[in-house]
Amino acid sequence: MPSPDRRGDEPGADVPASGPALSSAPAIELRAVTRVYRDRPALGPVDLALPAGEFLTVVGPSGCGKSTLLSLVAGFAPPTAGTVLADGTPVTGPGPSRGVVFQQPRLFPWLSVAGNIGFGLRRLARAERAARVAELLAMTGLEGAAKLKPYELSGGMRQRAAIARALAPRPKVLLMDEPFGALDAFTRERMQEEIRELWRSTGVTVLFITHDVTEATTLGTRVIALAGPPGRITLDARVSEGLRDKVEAAIRDAASARAGVAS
């Protein structure tokens, strides 16, 4: 179903040129958002505004509600209360302006690695698509794996393929849930460099969950720490020299507050 105006409505296709923060509304805004699973509150109330071009890293102990936060921003689930806004309009579902890297790499098992990466490029011309896929394969070091099916990949390769898939359509907002969790130190550094470079050159807004404090305090421009469940923001700081210690203390507090209690 190739559309006639092939690039016309491609989401975020023009972001590289546009640079950060043209509109005054935050790229992402959460207003008194809470989320309850059955009867167990998992998040909130959380208030958060993410200006366009911000690179936010999110830290917090396991099970505190980070992924829940991300799923609300992505539009995978509606908040139990409150509103999630993207570019000033309420989020009603997942959309191409917000690219997502899941915590567990959910590659489409029926597509090859190249097929997965090309999934979001349906509206590009064949050659353009192939070029973009090749570019992303190179960026994630998966050139040799283009034709493999997801089940033939190692854990880290899956994660890299998932990252490439999310980056492919150049979304305006990138939501990444521990994207480098399964990568060795070297590959991880390389990927960090790539993401930083991408952010620098395109002004993409990033929400980046990680459990690596060094990563949190060096990669982005701003860090929030959650404590929970239900997840609340206990620290919200711009990246600076002494931040690492503060963030570590915040996670330690949040985690020990419920150590031995419900997780």
Added chain:
Amino acid sequence: MPSPDRRGDEPGADVPASGPALSSAPAIELRAVTRVYRDRPALGPVDLALPAGEFLTVVGPSGCGKSTLLSLVAGFAPPTAGTVLADGTPVTGPGPSRGVVFQQPRLFPWLSVAGNIGFGLRRLARAERAARVAELLAMTGLEGAAKLKPYELSGGMRQRAAIARALAPRPKVLLMDEPFGALDAFTRERMQEEIRELWRSTGVTVLFITHDVTEATTLGTRVIALAGPPGRITLDARVSEGLRDKVEAAIRDAASARAGVAS
């Protein structure tokens, strides 16, 4: 199908008392082992002997063959060439003497967390089983999640539940594939402490894959670094003061050797 002699044949049930290295054969031994997926070699040839009571950590760049090595030891797949021995007898399939934590937490979706942890305790009496499950829930900080189904867990909670499930039947050998990959720094430290304590008190043999060099060089007694694919051992050292740098160099070499080439 409750068996009449409930504890009689419980695998490894008596390990805590027996202590390390009663037999002279290594707990795990690989002899010229290789593994080829279709036509792509993934591992080997690898020679490796793991005396009972050893705590081996395995590092290496993403996709180098670490998980493949583990799957051969676990008996999930036969080696393409060579022999894998456990306690001196060839491995023909998975067995209760070798507990496994998968890289992706494969909890049984039809069982609750407690049910998953109790899966390997079928031969214990009801009360004993409940006690052991409670013990493991406490150890992994999942007391509040006992009744939840796997899909209701956060990523880190899944991983902890998978660890608890593997530990439950007290296997003689523990094979762990990046078990703490999805855990925050605090929870991770706590889990590291638990594993170290377990190893100290029971003499369990551990094969532990990680991409965290600090973890690799502090947690165990011996480190090997793989380069690949196909994975080969490029470094095999006892844990000591300056090891961290050596290991980092080894991974860096292995990773950059193929950076930009096939992964």
Added chain:
Amino acid sequence: MNLALRLGAVLFLLAVWQVVAWLKIWPPVFVPEPLAVWDQLLRTSSEGYSGHTLAGHLLASLRRIVLGCLYGISGGVVLGLLIGVVPVLRTLLNPLVTFVRTLPPLAYLSLLVIWFGIGEEPKVWLLLLAALPPVAVATADAVRGVHEDYLNAARSLGARPWEIPYRVVLPSALPEIVTGVRVAVGVAYTTVVAAETVNGVPGIGGMVRDAQRYNQTDVVVLGIIVIGLSGLLIDYLLQTLDRRLVPWRGRHI
């Protein structure tokens, strides 16, 4: 909302039916008016038809269907597990099951009569033979779809080979087995008239056959509706059961 929607749809279908009957697009012998069918409902419920009330016919058929399905589903699950789990049996049983499940009941019905007489047995057997294959095929295929990591995990946790089928394979394959069961019950239903060609009164299928041969289409249509509604009810129960049994559908980790 749903209920209103459904009620509306039923009323709409009734209206279409009434209009079709009025317009006499097809001969009235084949499209009786809704009211005529309603009349027959009242008549067969009180006076009966072929010597039994509607409830009597329905109960007799339901008993056969339930029995046949129970046996067929049990047999299908067991056969499917055997085919899926044991390689030698797969080699032998898979073609056999495929062969048998293509055979048309009308061709071997008299064999069933030879073996089981003209009482309840041949009918239940035929329904069993109708219900078994979908379950067996679904189970066998679902077994192939069980994630190998579940099997590996179970074995690593000390599950014995003979425990694997019911501790891992069965629960993991449950969603698809339930689908197979739903299909099987439907197929059994479609077979009830064939089953009741052999001395099938009382029985809804027997009643429909009698009515058909005497061109009492209102009774035929009544029978069809009763069959369909009771099938709807059973399927509803199965779907509810499914949601209970498999809350992780679409969310396995």
Added chain:
Amino acid sequence: MNLALRLGAVLFLLAVWQVVAWLKIWPPVFVPEPLAVWDQLLRTSSEGYSGHTLAGHLLASLRRIVLGCLYGISGGVVLGLLIGVVPVLRTLLNPLVTFVRTLPPLAYLSLLVIWFGIGEEPKVWLLLLAALPPVAVATADAVRGVHEDYLNAARSLGARPWEIPYRVVLPSALPEIVTGVRVAVGVAYTTVVAAETVNGVPGIGGMVRDAQRYNQTDVVVLGIIVIGLSGLLIDYLLQTLDRRLVPWRGRHI
């Protein structure tokens, strides 16, 4: 190995059959000897039966089965997707499909004759109606089983709502749909005799019925075997296709 095992099993079954025929446990009219069936195979292949050779009968039936299955499977997949994907349609169509799929063909066969005459159409329609439900049910259930993360991922990647069914739902549900197709083909096969009660010559089902009427059990058994074997072949093709289409069965990540 497999082949040897299967050959052995077939020979064993043949031997059992021969012994049963010799012992005359059941009257020979019901259990003809294997050789008699073999004779009929040669005769019907050369001289023909009811004016057509065995191949002619088989081809006529296969044509109907293939057509009916093609339409039925297409319809079933579309219906199943609609039911699975569109909530309003689920509310309306799900009960309707369940209702229709419980209806016994023998009860509505004459309606098909009224609507479609006595040519190929009513037969193909009947086979369609037999093949559709298993596919529709399997598809609808499989759709419910598609992992929500796949749907979320696809939408995040810019897939439009109308693209989701064929870009995500269909491939993800493929394993279960193929299972449904295998069941459907089997059910269509079992219906072929019923479909060929009216003007069913040439046709294997018609041939079987003719033979039944004149107690030529060897021809009946020959027909049954031919039906079973051709079904076996089709199922084999489907299973091969399945392995090709779904290499990730049991290994989705």
Added chain:
Amino acid sequence: SSPAEAPGEKKTVLRIGYQLIPNGDLIVKDQKWLETALPGTEITWSKFDSGGDVNTAMIAGAIDIGLAGSSPVTRGLSAPLNIPYRVPWIFDVIGDNEALVAKKEITSVAGLAGKTIATPFSSTAHYSLLAVLAEAGVTDAKVIDLEPPDIQAAWTRGDIDAAYVWTPVLAELQKDGGVLATSRELAAKGKLTADLAVVRTEFATRHPDILAEWIKQQDRAVKLTRSDPPAAAAAVGRQLNLDPAEAARQMGQLVLLDATEQRSPEYLGTAGAPGKLAENLRSAAEFLVGQKQLDAVPELTVFQKGLLTDALP
């Protein structure tokens, strides 16, 4: 509804529904007499398994001429069906090929009281069985519905005590059972059953010439069975997949009537004076009403009009 002329073509189509019964129809089909005699007409032969199906096809307008037993024809001519068709020909009067067979120890129809008797419901045999039982005053017999192959199976197992059924199952039953009544005897008592031809009224009025030719060929077939029995048996055997001897035996059990005989008042009669077949059909209808298989008995004139006598040569 469906026109006898295929759309877009001038060629007239004659669509025949036949059944596998060893009478003249199969000779006509086998010898392709119609195809030869009506070169300008396209002839199609469709096989049916029961008179009920023929009735349905008639209602659907899918065939022009068909074969149905007298029971289905009775129902077809009565309400609610009121099928617009008429009987221009009697293929055969059922004779010894349908009979009531009982276990050896049962020697009279009266002995069937309380016994289980099987017959295919709504067939001519069913009608004959009910007639026999009514005549003997047996009211408490258990009459059950079984198809012929199933009758044989049930008989073999001893599940039934008697059956009213036709060849070849009849022959199998006779091997260890006794005949209590045959349709030939019943016919003599006025409870005649027959295999009748039915022609759509519309077709008969539109194409009298084709119908006349059709009857001529049927008559010719009946005459062949008399003049050259081996040839007739061979033709029928080919159609039934039987050897000629068996075909001849089965044909011998039927009463085939040529055109002259059919014109007698006993059967179809003549244009002005419809034959006794109409009364036969009406009494069958009366009987069916008694059995609650019909709602009301039509006037005799309905059946008299149902006989198409003026087409007989």
